Amino acid sequence: MKIALIGYGKMGRILERTALERGHQVVAVVDPFIAGTPPVSGAPLHTTITETSLQAADVAIEFTRPDTAVENIRALIGMGIPTVAGTTGWYDHLKEIEDLVGSKKGSFCWSSNYSLGVNLFYRIAAFAAKLADPFPEYDVGGWEFHHNKKVDSPSGTAKILVEKVLAVMTRKKKAVWETLNRPPAPDELHYPSLRLGSMPGTHAIAFDSPADTIEITHTARNRDGLAAGAIRAAEWLVKCAGPGKPAGGARAGVFTIDDVMEDILQDACNQ
Structure with a gap:
C-alpha cells in the first residue's frame, strides 16, 4: 500500500515508522512547516497538497491541526484520494465533508481516537x-x-x-x-x-x-496505538489485505474507526 502522510510532526513520524514496519510504502509527505532533512522513508517532502505531489498514493493519512484539517480534507477528497483523518477539533464541518464525499463518491474515514x-x-x-x-x-x-x-x-x-x-x-x-x-x-x-x-x-x-x-x-504509554489504528484504518479503507499488500480499490462513503473495528472483530469471530 502506498501512503501519503499529511502532517509530519510527532504523530506523522510515528505513522511513518509504523507504516514501514507493516511493509507499506510512504510515497509522499506534505507539511509546509517542516524543511531540511528528508523523511526517514526517503519519500519526497512537499509543502502543499497537489495532484502532482500525491499522484502515487493509494491513501492519505491526515494528522495536522484543527485550523488546517478541513482545507486538507477538502483537497484530498476533491482529488479522489481515499483519506484517513486523525486531526480532532474540526467536527463543526463534518456535515460539509460528508456532503462533499457523497458528491465526489469519495472514500473517507475519521475518528477522534484511532487507538x-x-x-x-x-x-x-x-x-x-x-x-x-x-x-x-x-x-x-x-x-x-x-x-x-x-x-x-x-x-x-x-x-x-x-x-x-x-x-x-x-x-x-x-x-x-x-x-x-x-x-x-x-x-x-x-x-x-x-x-x-x-x-x-x-x-x-x-x-x-x-x-x-x-x-x-x-x-496509554505512547502514541503507537494511535498510529497502529490509523494504519489499520487505511488498510481497511482501500481494501488492503494487510502488511505489504497492494490496495484493492477504495470503499465509497464516510466511515469511522467503529466500522473498521466491527469488520476486524467479525472476521476474528468467523475464523
Missing part, C-alpha cells in the same frame, strides 16, 4: 456495564488522568466512553463531570478528571458494591 486499545476498551466497558445494569448494588462511575499540558477536560475519550456506557444502562441516565458537593443522584454517573505532571492518559470505569469492586482501566 486500537481504546476502541477495544470502549467495547469491554460497555459490555461490562450491560452485565452490571440488572444489579443495583453495583454503582457505576469512573475517572480519567492526563498530564498537566492537556487543554481539554473531560477528554474526548472520556466523553465517548461514558456515552457508550450510558447507552446500555437503564439505571444511569446522565454524566456529571464537575466536582460534586453533594451525593450523586442514583441516575447520575460521576466521571471527574485530574491533570497532573507527566501522567499518561488513563481512563477507568468501575462497578462498586458494599462487597467488592470491579475496575476496568486503559492506560
